Amino acid sequence: MCSELNGQIEELITQFTDVLSAELVVDWNLKKRGKTTVIEIIADKPGGGITIGECALINKSVVRGIEEKQWFGGDFVIEVSSPGLDRALKTRNDFHRAIGREIRVHLLEPVEGKVEYKGKISEVNEGQVLINYNGQIITIPLKHISKAVQIIEGV
Numbered sequence: 424m425c426s427e428l429n430g431q432i433e434e435l436i437t438q439f440t441d442v443l444s445a446e447l448v449v450d451w452n453l454k455k456r457g458k459t460t461v462i463e464i465i466a467d468k469p470g471g472g473i474t475i476g477e478c479a480l481i482n483k484s485v486v487r488g489i490e491e492k493q494w495f496g497g498d499f500v501i502e503v504s505s506p507g508l509d510r511a512l513k514t515r516n517d518f519h520r521a522i523g524r525e526i527r528v529h530l531l532e533p534v535e536g537k538v539e540y541k542g543k544i545s546e547v548n549e550g551q552v553l554i555n556y557n558g559q560i561i562t563i564p565l566k567h568i569s570k571a572v573q574i575i576e577g578v
Contacts, residue, residue: 428494429453432462435492439484440466460499462489465506478503512571519547521573526554529570534563541574 436451452463466481467473482503489499512518512526522544530538540563542556551564552571 431492432489432494435488436462436464436481436485439481439488440464456500458498460495462499462501464501464503465510466503467506473505478505508575509572512573515547515549515565518544518552518565518571522547525574526571527574528552528554528563528568530563530567531569532567534567535561 432453433451451465452461454461454463462485464481464485466478468477482501485501485503489495489501512521525541525543528540530540532538534540540554540556540561542554542561544552545555545560546553550566551562552568553560553562555561
């Protein structure tokens with residue numbers, strides 16, 4: 424699909440997630456299943472906890488917007504879901520939502536001699552996350568993170 428259409432779709436999705444004080448997290452995905460165009464949207468609220476009803480409202484709003492603009496004819500599907508507890512932390516906002524929670528971080532290059540840390544997020548600044556690792560605060564640049572996930576106890 425062309426980048427102009429991708430930009431228009433993202434703008435439409437953002438317009439409806441903003442109305443609910445939700446945000447587009449992870450990313451949205453546009454793909455084909457046979458002749459059907461599928462748009463997958465993962466939405467959440469800044470504090471977490473988007474409801475099924477709110478996902479349904481986003482779905483209906485985006486469907487209505489796409490139908491009005493007639494981007495795909497009649498053969499498209501919108502799938503809206505919440506990110507789930509085990510999703511990867513990617514953006515500054517993802518890390519900010521997880522302050523006080525334990526995470527596991529894998530790095531692209533060593534920070535203080537290590538490429539993996541497990542600890543609680545104590546602070547998130549512009550471009551970096553600070554974690555409490557064994558009583559020591561480690562500052563990790565976001566650009567050095569290859570993968571980060573929240574550790575879910577009891578799972």
